[in-house]
Amino acid sequence: MVDRKNGTETSKFGSPGRLNHDSSKFYGSRLYEGLPTEKANVKFVENKIDEKNINRIFCKSSEKMEELPDNSVHLMVTSPPYNVGKEYDEDMSLGEYRELLKNIWKEVHRVLVPGGRACINIANLGRKPYIPLHSFIIEDIQKIGFLMRGEIIWNKASSASPSTAWGSWLSAKNPVLRDIHEYILVFSKEAFSRANHDDQPATMTRDEFLELTKSVWTFGAESARKVGHPAPFPVELPLRCIKLYTFENDVVLDPFMGSGTAAVAALMTNRRFIGYDIDKEYIKIAEKRINETFEKKKQKKISELV
Numbered sequence: 001m002v003d004r005k006n007g008t009e010t011s012k013f014g015s016p017g018r019l020n021h022d023s024s025k026f027y028g029s030r031l032y033e034g035l036p037t038e039k040a041n042v043k044f045v046e047n048k049i050d051e052k053n054i055n056r057i058f059c060k061s062s063e064k065m066e067e068l069p070d071n072s073v074h075l076m077v078t079s080p081p082y083n084v085g086k087e088y089d090e091d092m093s094l095g096e097y098r099e100l101l102k103n104i105w106k107e108v109h110r111v112l113v114p115g116g117r118a119c120i121n122i123a124n125l126g127r128k129p130y131i132p133l134h135s136f137i138i139e140d141i142q143k144i145g146f147l148m149r150g151e152i153i154w155n156k157a158s159s160a161s162p163s164t165a166w167g168s169w170l171s172a173k174n175p176v177l178r179d180i181h182e183y184i185l186v187f188s189k190e191a192f193s194r195a196n197h198d199d200q201p202a203t204m205t206r207d208e209f210l211e212l213t214k215s216v217w218t219f220g221a222e223s224a225r226k227v228g229h230p231a232p233f234p235v236e237l238p239l240r241c242i243k244l245y246t247f248e249n250d251v252v253l254d255p256f257m258g259s260g261t262a263a264v265a266a267l268m269t270n271r272r273f274i275g276y277d278i279d280k281e282y283i284k285i286a287e288k289r290i291n292e293t294f295e296k297k298k299q300k301k302i303s304e305l306v
């Protein structure tokens, strides 16, 4: 029942409304025992990054990002290597692969500002059996202390061209699912909210906000051939994360920068970027795309981009 004067409370049957809603009972319940929680008395420190390291991609492993001080990055948006035999993938065991990612997430946790967000795009692998990489990442990253904020299903719709490996055709003997989605996992460091930004102007429209706060996003994939990288994400993916989670001039990090898509999205929206990749050929592609974006910005052709 909705009591308009006294507000609502999370009920056994779910909440009937959101007016002045008291959810303290739910959040105080034992369901939350053992999970990372918001830090008490968070100090919203934001350290400055040396200007010479801003808008740069470093050709090295992101396991050590010495160029970045603690508490200096506002958003990380990335798509990690999948360890599936792409040019840049090593043939690591699942344990070794998780270990590599964990080391990088720890470094990301160090450099993010309190309240800063981490968005990880990942697809699951295989069928016999299925490898739920997204759930391994969630498990590992929560142990580092990240607060999980949600998961977005990226519906790749018709661009997904799902394989024809559907198993037993028209038969219940062994039909096999064909993924047309990937995930964008969302986390924050120490606090749910960014601090002291009440006076900063919004950089998304009402309609964008309503769309981006939904947990299913639908847009097409990017062509690997067109970009010249084996697994680029479309600009739309980091663009949406940047619009939803950052303010103008904020710093966006991609520790697996590849062809520079996150950097392009950051520049298009007047944010700054920092990237890492171990492959100098991909960095060359990224730098070309970044220069083209700067050029379009100079010619005020950004409306063509956003």
Ligand SMILES: C[S@@+](CC[C@H](N)C(=O)[O-])C[C@H]1O[C@@H](n2cnc3c(N)ncnc32)[C@H](O)[C@@H]1O
Pocket: 060, 061, 062, 063, 078, 079, 080, 081, 082, 088, 229, 231, 232, 233, 234, 255, 256, 257, 258, 259, 260, 261, 262, 276, 277, 278, 279, 282
């Ligand atoms: C899935 S791709 C990222 C693609 C990128 N989102 C884009 O749109 O082009 C993963 C990238 O991680 C890079 N990589 C692999 N191991 C790395 C490491 N330890 N540190 C930094 N980059 C790494 C690979 O060279 C590859 O370009």
